Amino acid sequence: MCQLAIATLPPEIANKVEVNPIEILRDGPSYAIDSVEAVKQSHPEDQIYLILGADAYLNFNQWHRASELKEMVEIIVIDRPGYSRGGMDICAIDVSATDIRKGVSDLIPESVATFIRQNGLYASK
Numbered sequence: 507m508c509q510l511a512i513a514t515l516p517p518e519i520a521n522k523v524e525v526n527p528i529e530i531l532r533d534g535p536s537y538a539i540d541s542v543e544a545v546k547q548s549h550p551e552d553q554i555y556l557i558l559g560a561d562a563y564l565n566f567n568q569w570h571r572a573s574e575l576k577e578m579v580e581i582i583v584i585d586r587p588g589y590s591r592g593g594m595d596i597c598a599i600d601v602s603a604t605d606i607r608k609g610v611s612d613l614i615p616e617s618v619a620t621f622i623r624q625n626g627l628y629a630s631k
Contacts (some may be wrong), residue, residue, distance in 0.1 A: 507618050514615040537570040543579050557582045560591035561602075 508525040528544050529536040544556055556579040558566065563583045566572055570618060580626070583593030587600035601613040607628040612619075 507621055510617040510621055511615050514617065522579045537563075539571045539578070542575060546578065548629075554579045555582055556580070557584060559584055559586045559602075560593045561586055561588075563591065563593070 512520050512523050512525060526545070528541055532540065538556065542556070545554055546552075556575070558581060560583055563581070566581075569575065583591065584598060585591065585593045585595045586598050586602075599613050601611045605611040606614055606622070609622075610630070
């Protein structure tokens, strides 16, 4: 879905974005710290930034190994519509993963919406 979404971006932006399949290739649960550790292995000299919406950051301390994760990354908090917590204001669109899973958002690219429908993702079980 990320590849489909990136394909809709203007080339000057899309050329700066890379989709890493690390989380879908991993067996079992996928925690942010596992992904960060893997990225650090392949990019040991780079500073890693974890960008979170203000709503997600509210529960950050409940994440798996949160204190270790905080030490490994620079956290950037982005304000979202309805969740302004003093983070960075980027004039974000009002869309959430929850809305997408519920099928109530028309703010995702049509190619992604089609993929979700065709593959029965987020449908009631």
